[in-house]
Amino acid sequence: MTAVPQPAAAREEQTQAIGAAHAAPATLRPVMPAWAGRAASRLGFTLLSVGLFCALWELLWALGISDPRLLPPPHVFLGNFPEQAKFFNTAQRWQVGVGLNTGPSPAGAVMITIAASAARVFAGLLIASTLSITIGVLVRYYVAVEKLALPTITLLSPVSPIAWLPVAIFLFGIGDAPAIFMVVVALFFHMVLATISQIDGVNRNFINVACTMGATKFQIYARVIIPAILPGLLMVLRLNLLGAWMVVLVAESTGVGYGLGQVIMLARNTFNPSLVFFTIALIGVLGFASDWTLRVVQKRILYWVPETTGVLRGL
Amino acid sequence: MASRPIRPFSSRDAVVCRNVSKVWADGTDRAHPALRDIDLDIAPGEFTVLIGPSGCGKSTLLYLVAGLEPETEGEIWSFGDRVAAPSPDRSLIFQETSLFPWLTVWQNVSFGLSIRGTPAAERKAVAREALHRVGLTEAIDKRPDELSGGMRQRVAVARALAMRPKVLLMDEPFAALDVQTRTKMQDFLLDVWRESAASILFVTHHIEEAIALADRVVVFTARPGRVKTVVPIEIPRPRDPFSPRSEALRKELTDILRDEVDRAFAEQEALAPA
Ligand SMILES: Nc1ncnc2c1ncn2[C@@H]1O[C@H](COP(=O)(O)OP(=O)(O)OP(=O)(O)O)[C@@H](O)[C@H]1O
Numbered sequence: 001m002t003a004v005p006q007p008a009a010a011r012e013e014q015t016q017a018i019g020a021a022h023a024a025p026a027t028l029r030p031v032m033p034a035w036a037g038r039a040a041s042r043l044g045f046t047l048l049s050v051g052l053f054c055a056l057w058e059l060l061w062a063l064g065i066s067d068p069r070l071l072p073p074p075h076v077f078l079g080n081f082p083e084q085a086k087f088f089n090t091a092q093r094w095q096v097g098v099g100l101n102t103g104p105s106p107a108g109a110v111m112i113t114i115a116a117s118a119a120r121v122f123a124g125l126l127i128a129s130t131l132s133i134t135i136g137v138l139v140r141y142y143v144a145v146e147k148l149a150l151p152t153i154t155l156l157s158p159v160s161p162i163a164w165l166p167v168a169i170f171l172f173g174i175g176d177a178p179a180i181f182m183v184v185v186a187l188f189f190h191m192v193l194a195t196i197s198q199i200d201g202v203n204r205n206f207i208n209v210a211c212t213m214g215a216t217k218f219q220i221y222a223r224v225i226i227p228a229i230l231p232g233l234l235m236v237l238r239l240n241l242l243g244a245w246m247v248v249l250v251a252e253s254t255g256v257g258y259g260l261g262q263v264i265m266l267a268r269n270t271f272n273p274s275l276v277f278f279t280i281a282l283i284g285v286l287g288f289a290s291d292w293t294l295r296v297v298q299k300r301i302l303y304w305v306p307e308t309t310g311v312l313r314g315l
Numbered sequence: 316m317a318s319r320p321i322r323p324f325s326s327r328d329a330v331v332c333r334n335v336s337k338v339w340a341d342g343t344d345r346a347h348p349a350l351r352d353i354d355l356d357i358a359p360g361e362f363t364v365l366i367g368p369s370g371c372g373k374s375t376l377l378y379l380v381a382g383l384e385p386e387t388e389g390e391i392w393s394f395g396d397r398v399a400a401p402s403p404d405r406s407l408i409f410q411e412t413s414l415f416p417w418l419t420v421w422q423n424v425s426f427g428l429s430i431r432g433t434p435a436a437e438r439k440a441v442a443r444e445a446l447h448r449v450g451l452t453e454a455i456d457k458r459p460d461e462l463s464g465g466m467r468q469r470v471a472v473a474r475a476l477a478m479r480p481k482v483l484l485m486d487e488p489f490a491a492l493d494v495q496t497r498t499k500m501q502d503f504l505l506d507v508w509r510e511s512a513a514s515i516l517f518v519t520h521h522i523e524e525a526i527a528l529a530d531r532v533v534v535f536t537a538r539p540g541r542v543k544t545v546v547p548i549e550i551p552r553p554r555d556p557f558s559p560r561s562e563a564l565r566k567e568l569t570d571i572l573r574d575e576v577d578r579a580f581a582e583q584e585a586l587a588p589a
């Protein structure tokens with residue numbers, strides 16, 4: 001910009017404009033609170049990140065590098081929703097007396113399938129975490145429990161969930177129960193061991209303080225050890241939530257009424273890559289949403305844990 | 316080791332240590348002697364300060380007196396009772412801050428009362444009183460991570476005071492503070508001590524702090540810690556840190572401590588492989 005002498009009036013106008021720009025955020029604030037702005041920016045970056053990935057994929061397709069019959073790009077497998085949706089919730093469509101074209105709407109069918117899988121994941125997660133945290137605490141509370149249970153738990157913890165699949169079918173046949181069992185068994189052993197190591201990591205001083213104040217063993221566990229391990233446990237829970245989503249697909253692919261795993265299996269058997277990728281996209285969104293939910297819960301319960309991400313970003 | 320005969324002691328004494336030794340991990344190949352043959356008497360209402368080279372076993376002695384660790388040999392008594400387990404009568408303020416981050420300041424201060432099942436309203440009143448004494452009434456509803464290091468230490472002191480202990484064990488409570496805050500905290504501690512009539516066993520590395528606070532300064536040898544000298548500080552309070560008597564004591568204690576640290580280093584050198 002060259003320094004052209006300006007008339008006084010124009011200069012005044014400019015300073016006024018600057019003043020207005022400064023005042024603008026103050027008037028905007030009631031419309032859009034700070035947290036909403038942060039959430040919007042985070043969502044924006046999520047979309048951008050996914051968008052870039054999809055764009056790359058589309059580009060490879062447009063250049064003819066990737067074969068659309070094997071790796072159909074997003075606009076193909078997301079484009080024809082009713083076509084994809086007719087593979088969902090097949091159970092109800094195959095019921096006796098139900099015509100091929102009746103049954104839930106395409107969106108309804110997808111929702112039912114999603115809800116079925118999500119319910120299995122959360123039921124399994126709930127059972128696994130309740131069981132494993134209880135047993136983990138009992139192992140440290142009673143030496144007898146440690147001696148009797150810990151060796152077996154340690155022995156079984158490296159067994160892959162796949163190996164449990166026949167066991168699930170022997171025990172529970174077909175339906176919701178084996179799928180939930182698979183989720184539980186995949187998470188239980190690791191979560192017990194994680195709980196124990198969390199307990200062992202509790203700051204000795206916390207326990208000593210409670211001791212000098214005359215706390216009983218029960219009080220020390222209830223008032224000090226449990227709150228002290230809660231942050232670690234919720235982190236373990238979040239990591240295992242993603243594990244639960246992986247296992248539930250394996251379990252469902254063996255044939256339960258309906259579920260995302262079954263759709264994937266169907267897609268594989270009928271060689272339908274579009275359906276595979278459509279389902280993968282659904283699972284990704286679901287995993288993301290459930291992790292986000294758990295993170296909100298985590299922040300609610302762990303009001304005392306300071307936020308460190310901001311500090312790390314600043315490095 | 317043939318145990319020495321036990322010197323007689325009064326059951327009125329706040330803390331009595333007789334022939335106390337502590338070996339960490341005793342009976343293993345990691346055995347590590349920390350204290351040897353400690354004889355120490357602390358009268359009711361007395362302010363005793365413990366100094367000594369780093370690692371000589373000062374914290375260890377506080378743990379033993381608090382009842383958090385068993386002694387390997389010897390006996391520890393408090394007001395006529397053998398110390399066998401922790402007791403609310405003997406509060407320990409730890410070297411590192413140890414407030415529960417999931418509780419507010421007042422809940423931390425009244426934690427000991429909640430253990431006894433005191434109702435919340437009464438607990439809050441006691442907490443407010445104790446916080447008032449450490450000058451932190453306005454922080455009553457804050458959480459520990461919202462406080463500065465010095466404020467946290469004061470909350471820890473309030474928590475110990477709320478138990479109305481007969482013996483207050485303090486492990487370098489002001490080590491992390493700047494000189495001004497430290498001086499303020501010392502004055503405040505002396506006030507609290509006078510009001511509460513508790514006996515205090517206070518560990519520090521600062522000779523100035525020892526002279527400002529103590530009725531008696533107990534100097535430990537290098538590890539394993541033994542009582543090297545006991546220096547009474549007979550200066551009337553409030554004390555002027557720059558008076559000739561303070562200066563003379565500072566020199567005396569500095570010399571004793573330097574000897575001890577030199578000896579510790581010489582021993583280390585002799586032990587180190589060439
Ligand atoms: N829990 C423990 N297990 C094994 N050894 C220990 C333990 N605590 C302390 N020690 C050892 O006992 C010795 C005395 O330690 P202590 O903490 O009592 O020293 P200190 O005098 O308080 O030192 P500082 O002034 O640095 O705090 C040290 O050599 C230390 O290595």
Ligand SMILES: [Mg+2]
Binds near residue numbers: 410
């Ligand atoms: Mg120490």
